[in-house]
Amino acid sequence: MIEVELFGKRWKNPTILASGILSTTLQSLERVAEEGAGAVTTKSLTLDARKGHPGPNIVETDCGLLNAMGYPNPGIKQGLEEFSGWKRKEPLVISIAGKDEKEFSKLADSISKSKIKCSAIEAVMSCPHTPGYGLMAGQSSPETVGKITKALKKKTKTPIIIKLSPSTPGEVAAAKEAEKSGAAAINMGNTLGPGMKIDIERKKPTIGFGCGGLSGPAIKPITLRCVYDIYKSVKIPIIGTGGITTGEDLVEYLMAGASAVGIGTSVHYRGLSSFRRISNEAETWLEEHGYKNIKEVRGAAHE
Amino acid sequence: MSEYPIITVPIKSITKETETSTTYELDYKLNAEPGQFIMLWIPGTGERPMGIANNEPVTITVAHIGEFTEEIRKLKEGDLVSFRGPMGHGFKLDKNSKNILLVAGGTGVVPLHLLAKKAKKEGYKIHIVLGAKTKNEICYKKRFAKICDEILITTDDGSEGFKGNAVQGAGEILKKHEIDAVYSCGPEIMMKFLAELCKKQKIPCQLSLERYMKCGMGICGSCMIGDKMVCKDGPVFSGEEALGFKEFGKTKRDASGKKINL
Numbered sequence: 001m002i003e004v005e006l007f008g009k010r011w012k013n014p015t016i017l018a019s020g021i022l023s024t025t026l027q028s029l030e031r032v033a034e035e036g037a038g039a040v041t042t043k044s045l046t047l048d049a050r051k052g053h054p055g056p057n058i059v060e061t062d063c064g065l066l067n068a069m070g071y072p073n074p075g076i077k078q079g080l081e082e083f084s085g086w087k088r089k090e091p092l093v094i095s096i097a098g099k100d101e102k103e104f105s106k107l108a109d110s111i112s113k114s115k116i117k118c119s120a121i122e123a124v125m126s127c128p129h130t131p132g133y134g135l136m137a138g139q140s141s142p143e144t145v146g147k148i149t150k151a152l153k154k155k156t157k158t159p160i161i162i163k164l165s166p167s168t169p170g171e172v173a174a175a176k177e178a179e180k181s182g183a184a185a186i187n188m189g190n191t192l193g194p195g196m197k198i199d200i201e202r203k204k205p206t207i208g209f210g211c212g213g214l215s216g217p218a219i220k221p222i223t224l225r226c227v228y229d230i231y232k233s234v235k236i237p238i239i240g241t242g243g244i245t246t247g248e249d250l251v252e253y254l255m256a257g258a259s260a261v262g263i264g265t266s267v268h269y270r271g272l273s274s275f276r277r278i279s280n281e282a283e284t285w286l287e288e289h290g291y292k293n294i295k296e297v298r299g300a301a302h303e
Numbered sequence: 304m305s306e307y308p309i310i311t312v313p314i315k316s317i318t319k320e321t322e323t324s325t326t327y328e329l330d331y332k333l334n335a336e337p338g339q340f341i342m343l344w345i346p347g348t349g350e351r352p353m354g355i356a357n358n359e360p361v362t363i364t365v366a367h368i369g370e371f372t373e374e375i376r377k378l379k380e381g382d383l384v385s386f387r388g389p390m391g392h393g394f395k396l397d398k399n400s401k402n403i404l405l406v407a408g409g410t411g412v413v414p415l416h417l418l419a420k421k422a423k424k425e426g427y428k429i430h431i432v433l434g435a436k437t438k439n440e441i442c443y444k445k446r447f448a449k450i451c452d453e454i455l456i457t458t459d460d461g462s463e464g465f466k467g468n469a470v471q472g473a474g475e476i477l478k479k480h481e482i483d484a485v486y487s488c489g490p491e492i493m494m495k496f497l498a499e500l501c502k503k504q505k506i507p508c509q510l511s512l513e514r515y516m517k518c519g520m521g522i523c524g525s526c527m528i529g530d531k532m533v534c535k536d537g538p539v540f541s542g543e544e545a546l547g548f549k550e551f552g553k554t555k556r557d558a559s560g561k562k563i564n565l
Contacts (some may be wrong), residue, residue, distance in 0.1 A: 020522035022532070024560040030532040043524070043560065051558040055350030056342070056387075058518040060305040069523060074561035082560075201311035202385055204346045268306075268522055 002283040002294055004260055007120050007159040007184060008235055009091045011038035011260065013279035014250065014294065018264035019044050019095035019122060019163075020069060020239050022272075026085045033090040036276030038260065044071055044095040044124050045079040046133075047103055053129075054208035061197055064216025064243070066263050068194070068209035070127040071097055076107055080114045093117030093161065098123075099132045101144075101151035108155035110119045121158050123148060126165030126190035134190070140168045142177040149181035152260050159184030161237070166223040166242060167192050176237075177228040187239040187262060188226045192219040216265040217243045231257025231299055245269055247281020254282075254294065255301040307387040307520060309344065312361075312509060314382050320364050322439045322560035324410050324502070325376060329361040329384060338393025338419035338488075338511055338539040341386040342519040348374045352516045354413035354535070356443075357388065357420075364442060366410040390519050394418050394509050400483030405431040406473045406497055407488020412443040414511050415488055418453075419450045428452050430476050434469025434489065438462040453480075470496040482506055485542075491565055495552030498542035512549050512551075515558055523561065 004014045021044040022028045032040055032163030053074030059066050060082040073079055076096070086092045092178020094111055098104035104123055111121060125145060138144060145162060152160050162178040164171050166189035175186045198204045205211065223242025225275040230238055240253040241262030253261050291297055320326045333341075333355065340352045341379040343363070351371050356362040365372050378384065393414070395401075403422060405415045413431065422429055430453040439459050447454055455466030457472035465472050470493055475491040476482065477500070485501050485508035487494050494510045501508040514526035514533040521535030529548035531537060545551050554562050 021522055022527075024524045024556070025527045027530040028524045028527045028532075034530075049559040049561055052517070054348065055517060056344055056390070057350070058520065058522055059309075060307060062305075065522070067518075067522075072517070072525070072559050074556075074559045078561055104537050200310065201309075201384065202346055202383065206309060206344075208349060266520075268520065 001286065001292070002149050002279055004242050004294060006260060007091065009119050011091060013038040013274045014254070014260040015263050015279050016093065016239060017041055018262035018279045019124065021264040024073070025081050029083070029086070030088060030093070032272065032275065033088050035272040036279065037090060037110040037263070038279070039091040039093060039119070041093040041095050041122055041262070042079065042083050043073050044097040045073050045076045045107065046071055046097050047076055047106060049073065049075040056208050059206045061214070061216035061218070064214050065268060066195055066207055066212040066214055066266055066281055067191065068207045068212035070130050070209060071127070071133065076110045080110060080116050084114065084116045086117065091118070093120045093122050094118045094207055095122040095124055097127065099137060101148045104148050105155050108152045111158065112156045118158060118159050118182065121152070121156060122161040122163050122187060123152055124163045124190070125162050128165065128167055128191060128194040129211060131210055135165055135167060140165050140170070142170060142173040145174045146177040146181045149183050149214070153182040161187050161239065163190060164188045165185040166219065166226045171226050172229050172233050175234050176263060178234050179234045183236060185237045185239060186230060187241055188230055189223050189242055191215045192222060192242070200273055215243070216269070217245055219243050220249060224253060227253060227258050228256040228301065231302065244278060247278050247285050250278055250282040250286055251297065254297045255299070257299045257302065259298060261303055271285065307390065309385050309387055311383050311385040314378060314380050314384055317380055320442055324364050324366045324442060326362060326364045330485050331361045332359040333361050334358060335388055335389035335417070336393035337421055338414045339389035339391050340538060341388035342390065344385040344387070345371065345374045348429040352519060353475050356413045356416040358417065364410050387519065391534055394539050396422055396427070397484055398428070402428045402430065402477055402480055402482050404473060404482045404485045405429065406434070406469050406485060406489065407432065408434045408469050408493045409440065410442055410491030411487070411511070414442055415486060415487070416446055416488055419447060423450045425527055430480060430482065431455070432457060432469045432472040432476065434472060434493065436460065450545065469493055470500060473497060474500060477504060477506070484508065487511070491552050494545070498546050501542050502546065509539050510542055510545050511538050512540055512545065513538065514555055525556070
């Protein structure tokens with residue numbers, strides 16, 4: 001009922017661990033899969049090791065979390081060594097972040113030349129708070145998305161997911177360009193923003209980097225609308241990532257046109273069992289409403 | 304909706320603890336379990352986990368080890384500090400045990416002090432090993448003298464007390480007394496030997512572990528050991544569980560997630 005198929009692989013449910021949450025080590029990914037995630041995404045890997053931004057890296061707001069991690073990761077070589085031990089049946093997605101199409105293509109090349117068994121490569125072009133990457137490098141424009149997607153296609157046969165931002169206008173054009181350039185799926189989206197929280201006692205922004213991306217329930221209506229609009233314009237599957245905390249949120253995203261959903265911040269609100277609970281809740285809702293297969297509800301809000 | 308709001312308070316007092324550590328009392332009261340920690344924020348520098356030695360007033364002891372502690376040392380009495388917490392899961396006292404042994408290495412005394420105070424209130428007999436490299440680095444001697452039934456000081460160079468390491472000291476106490484439970488915080492290699500000793504003697508032990516922590520609230524995954532988050536599942540783990548982690552006593556990860564030797 002709740003199973004889906006993406007990139008030729010069966011997912012036990014449509015939830016995937018969003019990149020950056022509990023994804024630095026192989027064993028943390030294994031635990032997330034054990035806790036019920038249908039698929040998992042690694043921490044984003046860059047060409048060289050990065051320590052990330054100074055702390056505080058994550059702070060709470062009234063309506064979600066603000067984070068500016070700054071892509072801490074041990075670099076593509078060490079990262080691939082770490083994740084090459086993936087033996088579980090849940091699909092593994094490797095996330096990569098490059099400064100330009102040359103870096104993205106080197107990263108894809110490293111994955112192609114490694115023995116790692118991944119179901120897809122996710123190319124992130126939407127981080128709102130890391131200089132040189134994503135939004136701070138203007139990667140959200142349709143032209144850049146197209147250029148990077150084409151460069152990746154030349155280096156790998158592995159399906160490519162393009163991770164876009166809900167923060168900038170033109171997301172539909174970017175998604176269309178990604179599809180035209182050979183992407184296998186769109187992940188809409190990333191954190192929204194950047195946003196800020198000021199500690200009034202200290203008279204200072206609380207995030208070490210100054211500002212950070214907003215995630216959680218606050219951004220759901222915006223990302224959901226982006227998914228809805230993109231669904232009208234592309235045929236490739238969409239993974240919706242933004243504020244999914246309950247089974248009803250998941251159903252809402254499916255109705256907007258998502259084939260699967262990324263989950264991250266919910267771990268803060270509902271713990272690691274979020275994956276199992278959200279998919280169980282969605283399954284119950286679908287059953288109670290007379291659905292026989294999850295496919296029946298996909299895009300239902302467009303009918 | 305914040306589970307961990309930022310608390311900003313003045314520093315009440317600053318005392319030189321040893322040649323290599325300083326103790327800060329903050330003008331604030333917490334209700335932390337022994338072994339829980341706070342994330343101390345120094346604007347412009349970063350955020351780091353700190354053990355809690357006292358709840359009222361909140362007391363921390365900082366070892367002079369790096370850039371972050373250098374920034375803390377610039378602060379004066381009355382200056383503001385900010386923190387979040389308490390966070391994590393701490394030490395558990397078992398009602399069935401009577402005699403407990405605490406084993407501290409260096410500034411590992413911090414969470415054990417809060418534990419000793421709680422145990423004293425609840426009527427436990429408390430033995431403690433205070434391990435240090437040399438006599439100038441022994442922390443909290445006077446504080447523990449007021450609480451513990453037995454103190455054994457060990458120094459690597461024999462400049463004070465028993466010449467040897469804290470685990471050898473613990474061995475001496477285990478020979479003399481029937482100990483029901485062991486609690487420790489200190490260098491990981493020390494705790495590994497201690498966990499093995501306790502396993503051999505079939506005594507339950509609990510250890511406070513440390514890993515590079517970024518968010519402190521179980522999201523970012525920087526502080527993983529095995530499949531556990533040190534910030535959220537720990538920082539206190541049973542000796543048995545710790546011995547099950549492949550990295551325990553061997554490797555940790557740096558800020559980038561790269562594996563490095565301990």
